[in-house]
Amino acid sequence: MAVSTSTLDLTTMRSRLDRLRAEASRAGVAALVVAPGSDLRYLTGIGGSSFERLTALVVPTDEAAAPVFVSPALEYAGLGHVPLEDLGVEVRTWVDGEDPYALALGGVPSGRVAVSDLLPALHLLRLRDAGAADQQLAGPVLRELRMRKDDAELAELRSAGAAIDRVHARVGEWLRAGRTEAEVAADIAAAIVEEGHALAEFVIVGSGPNGASPHHSVSDRVIERGDLVVVDIGGPLPSGYNSDSTRTYAVDAPREPDVASAYAALRAAQQAAVAAVRPGATCQDVDRAARAVLADAGLAEHFIHRTGHGIGLDVHEEPYVVEGNDLPLEPGMTFSIEPGVYLSARWGARIEDIVAVTDDGVERFNARPTDLVVQ
Incomplete structure (x- = not known):
């Protein structure tokens, strides 16, 4: 479940997303899937943890493709004041009965996808079935941002x-x-x-x-x-x-x-x-x-x-x-x-x-x- 804990300013969030894309490009991945947890909190100020309904930030390496935040509609109501749109992040909400995995990967360039280290297997395998078959851990990419504190x-x-x-x-x-x-x-x-x-x-x-x-x-x-x-x-x-x-x-x-x-x-x-x-x-x-x-x-x-x-x-x-x-x-x-x-x-x-x-x-x-x- 994602919860709003944001104390980050827009400039910090934008800088972190830009650095993430640069590190992902150096790592040779097409996109990152960042699930609720400390990585998502670091990037956006959104806290919480994963549960059975998919919430994720999908960040394509290609700057021509906008990052996407996928959230159950019933959860996003509590996150509405986090300035995702101002960051250039497209918000895609879904309701029970829809396929959030196809929604998350829609528009993502083909290639290797880096997924959060602690993403539950429930979501990992369904992302694989939806087309993200070539996967690696996102930890080696994200650590390059998070190890050095500002x-x-x-x-x-x-x-x-x-x-x-x-x-x-x-x-x-x-x-x-x-x-x-x-x-x-x-x-x-x-x-x-x-x-x-x-x-x-x-x-x-x-x-x-x-x-x-x-x-x-x-x-x-x-x-x-x-x-x-x-x-x-x-x-x-x-x-x-x-x-x-x-x-x-x-x-x-x-x-x-x-x-x-x-x-x-x-x-x-x-x-x-x-x-x-x-x-x-x-x-x-x-x-x-x-x-x-x-x-x-x-x-x-x-x-x-x-x-x-x-x-x-x-x-x-x-x-x-x-x-x-x-x-x-x-x-x-x-x-x-x-x-x-x-x-x-x-x-x-x-x-x-x-x-x-x-x-x-x-x-x-x-x-x-x-x-x-x-x-």
């Missing part, structure tokens, strides 16, 4: 980072022995909204042995004295741009004897990775910077995920900071730096900040201290 996007991500920092600053209000992870998470989720987010997209509270599972979420485990607790939280601002930050807390002095040395190495690894961020360095250079510190400390096998992921309108998007990704960093790229140490069935710890590549280095969007926070 000034307005960077401002939103700074605001998101400051908002989630305010939540981390309050964790001591709720995190204490005798409470369950779920109880602490509920308070954190409420604070995420109180501090300016549209919603709490995710709240991980991993205490004791649960902290050794990077994507644990929450449980009814009662937090105990001596526990380490991994708190990984984030969500979108009303603009759609996301926060994502992790800090590790200790409820009284940690009971495990190896925490102090391992956490010191983790903190050094996170700082080394942040320091490695600069234009021209590659994503894998940053990953290697974190991994080398932990390897020197004998902890390499306990760092079991990539160092980071891009962030913007999606919590996870390109670029990915991982071994094998030799993509050079450029100003405007934004991503997490989040090494972790996970000792199975014992404890875990992670430190995560969002950073941006600047003209001459790096800017952190999270300002909370990275030392182990003892409650």
